[in-house]
Amino acid sequence: MILKKLTLLFAAAILAVTLAACENAPETVSETAGTAFENQTIMPKVAETERERPVKELDEEEYDEGEYIEARENGEYRYDVYSNHIVLTLYLGEDAALEIPESIDGLRVTEISVSTFSNKAITSVIIPDGVVRIGKYAFLGCKDLSEITVPDSVKTIERQAFADCESLEKIVLPESVTEIGESVFSKCSSLKEINLPNGIEKIPDWTFYACQSLTKIEIPESVKEIGEFAFSGCMSLADVSMPENVEFEDYAFDSTQWLDSQPQPVIINNRLIKWDTAEGDVVIPDGVERICGGALFNCCEITSISMPNSVKAIGGSAFQACISLKSVTISDKAEIIENFAFKGCEALEKIIIPESVTEIQYDAFMECRNLKNVTVPESFSEEQLKDAFGDTYWYKKRCDETFVEFRENDQYEYDVYENHIAIRECFEYEEQFEIPAEIDGISVTEIGDSVFEFGGITEVSIPNSITKIGSSAFAYTDITEAVIPDSVTEIGEGAFSYCYELADVTISDNFDEDTVKAAFEGTPWYEEKYGE
Numbered sequence: 417m418i419l420k421k422l423t424l425l426f427a428a429a430i431l432a433v434t435l436a437a438c439e440n441a442p443e444t445v446s447e448t449a450g451t452a453f454e455n456q457t458i459m460p461k462v463a464e465t466e467r468e469r470p471v472k473e474l475d476e477e478e479y480d481e482g483e484y485i486e487a488r489e490n491g492e493y494r495y496d497v498y499s500n501h502i503v504l505t506l507y508l509g510e511d512a513a514l515e516i517p518e519s520i521d522g523l524r525v526t527e528i529s530v531s532t533f534s535n536k537a538i539t540s541v542i543i544p545d546g547v548v549r550i551g552k553y554a555f556l557g558c559k560d561l562s563e564i565t566v567p568d569s570v571k572t573i574e575r576q577a578f579a580d581c582e583s584l585e586k587i588v589l590p591e592s593v594t595e596i597g598e599s600v601f602s603k604c605s606s607l608k609e610i611n612l613p614n615g616i617e618k619i620p621d622w623t624f625y626a627c628q629s630l631t632k633i634e635i636p637e638s639v640k641e642i643g644e645f646a647f648s649g650c651m652s653l654a655d656v657s658m659p660e661n662v663e664f665e666d667y668a669f670d671s672t673q674w675l676d677s678q679p680q681p682v683i684i685n686n687r688l689i690k691w692d693t694a695e696g697d698v699v700i701p702d703g704v705e706r707i708c709g710g711a712l713f714n715c716c717e718i719t720s721i722s723m724p725n726s727v728k729a730i731g732g733s734a735f736q737a738c739i740s741l742k743s744v745t746i747s748d749k750a751e752i753i754e755n756f757a758f759k760g761c762e763a764l765e766k767i768i769i770p771e772s773v774t775e776i777q778y779d780a781f782m783e784c785r786n787l788k789n790v791t792v793p794e795s796f797s798e799e800q801l802k803d804a805f806g807d808t809y810w811y812k813k814r815c816d817e818t819f820v821e822f823r824e825n826d827q828y829e830y831d832v833y834e835n836h837i838a839i840r841e842c843f844e845y846e847e848q849f850e851i852p853a854e855i856d857g858i859s860v861t862e863i864g865d866s867v868f869e870f871g872g873i874t875e876v877s878i879p880n881s882i883t884k885i886g887s888s889a890f891a892y893t894d895i896t897e898a899v900i901p902d903s904v905t906e907i908g909e910g911a912f913s914y915c916y917e918l919a920d921v922t923i924s925d926n927f928d929e930d931t932v933k934a935a936f937e938g939t940p941w942y943e944e945k946y947g948e
Contacts, residue, residue, distance in 0.1 A: 490520065501526040507533050512560070518544040528554045539583075545569050550577045552597060559583060568592050575599055575620070582606055585629070589613050598622055598643070605629060614638050619646045621665070628652060635659065642668045661685060666709030666731050686726070694718055702726055707734045709754065716740055723747040730757045732777070739763060748772055753780045753804075762786060769793060776804040784808050785822045807840070823856070830855060838862035838884075847872055847894075853879035863889045865908065874917075878904075885911045885935075900924065907935045914938035 482498035487505070489495070494506040502525045504516070518524060527549045533541070534556040540563035541555070547567060552574035555561060562583040566573075568590040575597030578584065586609040587601075594615045599622040601607060607627045612619070614636040621643035624630060630650045635642070635658040642664035647653055654673040663685065669675040675682065681691035686705040691698075695717035700707065702724040709731035712718065720743040721735065727747035732754040735741060741761045746753075748770045755777040758764065766789040769776065773793065781787060787808040792801065805811040812819040818834040829841040837860045839851075845868070852860055860879070865886035868876075873893045878885075880901045887908030890898070897920040898912055907927065912918060918939040923932060936942045 488521070493520070495520060495525075496529070497521065497523065503527040503529050504532050505529045506531075507536055507538075512537060512539045514538055514540065515542040516544050516547070518546055527551060530554070531556065533558060540564065543567055543570070548572070550574065552576055553579075555581060557581075566590055566593075571595065573597065573600055576602065579603055585609070591615060596620065596623065599625060601627060603627070612636055612639070617641070619643060621645055622648075625649055631655060633657075635662065641665075644668065645670065647672055670710070691715070696720075698722070700724060700727060705729070707731055709733050710736070713737060719743070721745065723750070725749045728752075730754060732756055733759065736760055746770055746773070751775070753777065755779055756782060759783055765789060767791070776800065778803045779806075780804045781808055782806075788813075825855070828855065830860075832856070832858065835859070836861040838864055839867055840864045842867050842871075845871065845873060848875040849873050850877040851879055851882070853881040862886070865889065866891070868893055884908075887911060888913065890915060896920065898922070907931060909934045910937065911935040912939060916940070919944070 482500040485497040485499060487494065487496050489508060492507070492509040493504050494508060496503040496505055500523065502520045502523045504525060504527065516525065524546045525544060526546060528543070528547060529551045531553040532551065534553050536558055537560055538558055539560045541561065542565045545567040546569050548569055548571050550570060550573045554577045556576050557580045559580065559582050561581045562585060564584065564587055566587070566589055569592060570590060571592055572595045573593060576599045577597065579599050579602040582603065582605045584604050585606045587607070589611055591613045593613045596616060596619070598620040601610070602622050602625040605626065605628045608629045608631065612635060615638050616636065617638055618641045619635070619639060623643065623646045625645050626649035628649065628651050631652045632655040633647070633653065637659050639659060639662055642662060644665040644667055646664070646668045648667050648670040650672050652673060654677065656669070656674045675690060678690070680693050681701065682689040683701060683704060686703055688700065688704045688707045688711050691712050692715060694712050694715045697720045698718050700721070700723045703726050704724065705726055706729045707727060710733045711731065712735050713733055714737040716737070716739050718738045718741050721741065722745045725747050726749065728749055728751050730750060730753045733756045736756050736759040738761050740763055742763045742765065744764065744767055746769065750770060750773050752775045753773060757780045759779060759782040761784050763786065764784050765786050767787060768791040771793050774795070776796065781804055785808065787805070787810050790805060790808070790810040801811060809822070812831060816833065820832045820834060823830055823832050827843055828839050831838040831840060835858070837855050837858045839860060839862065851863065854860060859881045861881055862884040863882060863886055866888045867886065869888045869891045871893050873890070873895055875897070876890065876895055878899065878901055880903045882901060883903055884906040885904060885908060888910045889908065891910050891913045893915050894917050895915050896917045898918060900907065900923040902924050912935055916939070918936070919941050921936060921941045933942065933946055
């Protein structure tokens with residue numbers, strides 16, 4: 417059951433990350449919990465009202481900051497007037513083929529600011545000489561934009577400036593460009609040809625994410641770093657040339673023909689990037705300093721891992737879903753084990769964390785249910801151990817000697833103690849739902865964190881056996897009434913928060929006001945009782 421759930425989660429996450437596209441500005445992705453793509457930010461949504469003043473970090477030889485005078489508009493543009501230049505802030509016209517003016521009101525145009533042309537129905541743009549900065553989201557979502565001319569004066573192109581311009585096939589960047597922002601060409605699905613000027617030192621995170629038509633890229637010698645997911649999802653990218661010692665982050669070339677064609681294990685600059693053919697007893701090659709995120713993700717046939725002392729870091733999801741992995745020898749020089757590194761390694765029973773490790777990130781051993789023997793440096797706090805090992809047998813037993821085992825049936829996943837049960841997850845439920853007072857003949861006393869969060873429940877019956885309701889247990893559900901039995905002595909933060917139909921609550925007076933406020937914030941009942 418766990419493997420099936422994990423596989424479905426991962427499949428859904430990959431589909432969401434690589435295929436989803438918004439009609440307007442893309443949104444932050446948060447539904448990828450429990451996958452190799454977790455905690456990665458994908459193109460934040462731009463509010464209609466976001467019209468920031470441009471940050472002035474321009475070459476003083478070009479012009480100084482000048483004095484801001486006022487905002488104006490002329491029928492074609494809304495713009496900010498400075499004493500010595502103009503900053504365009506919004507295009508008001510309806511022309512599809514644009515030639516941006518060199519000057520307005522006798523002052524030259526030097527910047528295209530936030531979202532100036534975003535989501536406009538334009539097909540071609542000529543940017544005049546004199547523009548030095550193309551601001552963030554400037555042409556975001558211009559789906560018909562197929563031609564653009566960038567002048568030699570441009571030095572900076574900020575994040576998402578051309579993201580989701582799905583008709584853009586080619587763009588020529590002048591050598592004057594020395595800085596490009598995150599996701600700047602992300603989801604330009606028709607982009608086949610682009611040059612990177614020799615002067616850019618970093619290709620940031622998500623720069624060319626999901627540019628599915630890009631087949632070739634030449635990374636100039638000036639580039640020192642390639643960010644996370646920079647070329648991820650460029651499925652046609654088969655030809656890559658880059659400086660010998662360039663550093664790149666995890667998933668930089670994930671899901672590209674180039675990476676798939678490399679002999680495995682793929683090791684570049686002492687980083688193990690990919691080894692999805694690994695099986696059996698695996699020995700990480702000597703010299704590897706970082707096992708990158710997702711490098712051996714879902715290698716179901718791996719039974720053991722041995723790391724040389726050269727390994728200093730184990731990346732996020734590096735061994736996630738290696739369900740047959742029973743034995744791991746971690747490098748004595750390892751310093752960090754990142755998020756979800758061993759998530760879902762359900763056959764793992766023992767782990768020794770060497771004294772060299774100073775950081776184990778959140779959920780590093782999530783769903784390692786059978787992990788019973790853990791040796792970990794004394795320097796880790798109880799909170800850190802909970803974050804890393806919270807749902808392992810070892811940690812449950814450490815906290816409560818009466819813990820017996822993990823179980824699941826067709827409806828629930830739950831922790832079994834000698835005299836009670838804590839529900840951890842609910843797989844299916846109806847709108848009108850009754851929580852059982854017993855499972856397997858044992859009293860149910862706890863509803864765990866987030867068990868029903870975002871569920872479609874409209875009515876819920878909580879039995880008198882329940883003593884604890886976890887944080888966010890019913891958050892964002894559609895329940896209209898909550899009757900908290902007097903047996904409940906602990907209710908977590910946000911337990912019923914943002915249940916927008918919840919207008920009627922019955923709860924014991926034994927809870928202090930702060931606890932109740934934290935549990936029911938964002939509900940109509942809260943607003944009526946505590947709102948100003």
